[in-house]
Amino acid sequence: MDWLWTWGGKCFGYRDGDDLLTHDGRHVGRFNGDKIFDPRGRYLGELMNENRLIRRKGVTSLRGYNFTPRAKRAAYAKYANYVGYAMYAGYEDFPAPESL
Incomplete structure (x- = not known):
């Protein structure tokens, strides 16, 4: 399990294998x-x-495979937020976990 943050520094959740989960245990991406x-x-x-x-x-136009999200897992306490990085041209911050 690897913890992840948005480019702006907000604690998002974690990666478990090829799955992306929010800190509150929702399976939102692969x-x-x-x-x-x-x-x-x-x-x-x-x-x-x-x-x-x-x-x-x-x-x-970039598409991946559809998948059925796993059942919600137990929530974890969020890690502290970090200082954000300077944004690259042509990019934007990743959506907040609450918006997914």
């Missing part, structure tokens, strides 16, 4: 390499710098 897709196969974002989540702007 990894395909460094790219992350939601249960309907839509692009959510990508993993950069080993533990930061970021989203490329305007990527609507």
Whole structure:
């Protein structure tokens, strides 16, 4: 289990194998390499710098496989937020866990 933060520094949740889970235990994404897709196969974002989540702007045609989310797991206490990184051109911050 590897904890992950948004590019802006907010604690998001964790990676368990190829699954992306929020800190409150919801299965919201699946990894395909460094790219992350939601249960309907839509692009959510990508993993950069080993533990930061970021989203490329305007990527609507990139699709992954659909999947059925796992049942909600036990919640974990969030880790502290970090200082955000400077945003790359053409990217935006990964959605907050509450918005997924």
